[in-house]
Amino acid sequence: MDHEIQNPIQVLEKGMYHRLFPPELEITPGLSDVYELALAYYESRILTNDELIKNGAYFVKVDGRFTHHYFICTGDPLKIPDYSSSRLKSFFLNNQFRTGYATHGLFPYRGKFHPQMIKAIINIMGIKPGETILDPMMGSGTVSVEAAIMGIKSIGIDASPFCQFMAQTKCDALKINPDSLNAFLTHPEKLFSDFKTLSMPMSVSAQKKQFFDNYPMADPIENERIFNLIFLAFLDSDGYARRSNKKTHADYFKSILERYIASITKIGSAMTQLRISPAEASLYQGDARRLEIEDNRVDGILFSPPYSFAIDYLKNDVTQLQYFETDIHNLSQQMIGLRGKTMKDKYHIYLEDMDRVLSECSRVLKPGRMCAIIVGTNDSQLSKALNIQKDKVSGLNKVMVEIGRSKGFRHVRSLPRQIVGMANTMRQEYIVMLQKQAG
Ligand SMILES: C[S@@+](CC[C@H](N)C(=O)[O-])C[C@H]1O[C@@H](n2cnc3c(N)ncnc32)[C@H](O)[C@@H]1O
Structure with missing residues (x-):
């Protein structure tokens, strides 16, 4: 049976958003990606109007009232010095609601999350103020900064002392x-x-x-x-x-x-x-494969592991790491995605490591709660490394779902997101959402 066909004028006059969102919600300007609309849609279904005002990521107005996200991102733009490059200025202006707000713009860390996206994911994972979220590979601490502003406590861990320092500094700067x-x-x-x-x-x-x-x-x-x-x-x-x-x-x-x-x-x-006072963020240098956290302790987990061997985080941060007391050899043994002689070895060790990380995630998460993993697919690199055709490579998103299943997680949904600017390594990443099964 065909679906209901309508008159073009009526369809166009009403627009698409009225189908997606209740009329009292006004979305942030510049939403251009499908994943952003999807996250906004889920937020609108999962949060009350009051919650949307306080912690929603993709709305500027609810029932005529401006949201906190609007107040945090808008107003006098970042007073970027006049002599800054036009590229830097347009980056901050175009991404006003997405990325450069709060203390996220301090140090542009490679592989950093979009904070607005993180805020929405925290919301759609059902994590509420007063609860605790874990990021076992926190990098620059995007999850902890966002959680602190939302009134959610966080535990953040990273193998790199520089990441621990950077994340701590960004949270303390609040x-x-x-x-x-x-x-x-x-x-x-x-x-x-x-x-x-x-x-x-x-x-x-x-x-x-x-x-x-x-x-x-x-x-x-x-x-x-x-x-x-x-x-x-x-x-x-x-x-x-x-x-x-x-x-x-x-x-x-x-x-x-x-x-x-x-x-x-x-x-x-x-x-x-x-009247926001930042929630507590406990940030440590540590190993995601061996979490020093008790069983069933956290209300949600949100992280992005290295995308197999796509980025060498140690090499990237070598300038900064020299300022810290670091045993680079030890660190390289802990860093996921770096161990192994050939690319093929590296990938197999990566899978073993991720097996241990997801096992730990399952152990420390409360039953029924969610673990979201953001992971890209470096299929071209993997097809060369494993010597198999590109279309036969199993994307890392699917690999995470499989490992997750073996650790007692149920796959809830994966949202695809296009990556711009890394076309030769990666074209797409996924927000993979898993739920820890009870019992
Ligand atoms: C994709 S980045 C995370 C970026 C982060 N989401 C952000 O917003 O900045 C992956 C991180 O995993 C960290 N890492 C690698 N191996 C680790 C391990 N065994 N334990 C904890 N962190 C590790 C790296 O230092 C890197 O910061």
Whole structure:
């Protein structure tokens, strides 16, 4: 039987959104991808209007009232310095509701999640304020920053000490009093040279003390947060300077620190107005294959593992890692996707490692709750490595579902998402949603 056919004028006049969303909801501008519409649709079905106002990701208005997401993302844009490149400016403007808000724009980590997408996934996983979410491979800590703003507690783990530092700094930056930062902007050249004279590795507290002898402040906890923030800007600008031959480390440091302070001022004032105090984030350096978390402890798990051997996170972060006390050899043995001589070996060891990670995820998750894994398909690389045709390669999304099943998970849904800009390695990633079965 044919479905109901309607008059074109009536169909076009009503539009598509009225079918998808209740009339009182207004979606964020610029939703262009199918996965974004899908997440908005699920949010609209799963959250109450009040929840959508407080924690929804894809709506700017509910029943005529602006959402918190709108307040957090809009208003005075990030005060990107005038001399920033037009590319950087348009990135922040085009992605106003997607990615550059709160403290997410501090350090552009490779493979970082879209925060707006993460907020929606947390919502559709049914995780509520006061509950706890785990990201066992947190990278730059996108899940923890988003959860903190949503009033959800988080546990974040990463093998890399630099990731632990970066995620901690981004979460702590939500608590910094922006007024205490302005003093650091008055003489950026002096600040930079003071930092330059500290010796590596910088994680030693004596160095922080030495630094704060020059910048006396009342509160030692606030001191630590500010030191870490400036240190992150220092590392970020070092990376930019190494990739460019036009500007020096000191030039980049000034503009990046200004941007960091503008971000913190903006989110700080939005949170004060909305009376949000960030929820607790417990972030550790550790191994996702051996979680130091008790059984049935967390209410949800959301993470993105390395996409087999597609990105070498150790090589990527080598500039930053040298500032931390790191045994690079030990770290390379812990990093998933790096062990093995040939690509084929690497892939098999990767599968063994992911088997252990999902086993741990199943152990620490409460029964009935969800584990979402975001994973891409590097089919071309895998077809070469395994010497099989590309269309015969089983995508990592399917592999995760299979491993998950063997650990007591049920596959609920996988949402595909196109990846732009990595066409030769990866074209698509999936949000794979699993539920831990009871008993
Ligand atoms: C795709 S990235 C995660 C990015 C993160 N979702 C974000 O928003 O920034 C994968 C992360 O897994 C981490 N990793 C690799 N092996 C690990 C292990 N055995 N235990 C914990 N983390 C690991 C890497 O250091 C990297 O940060």
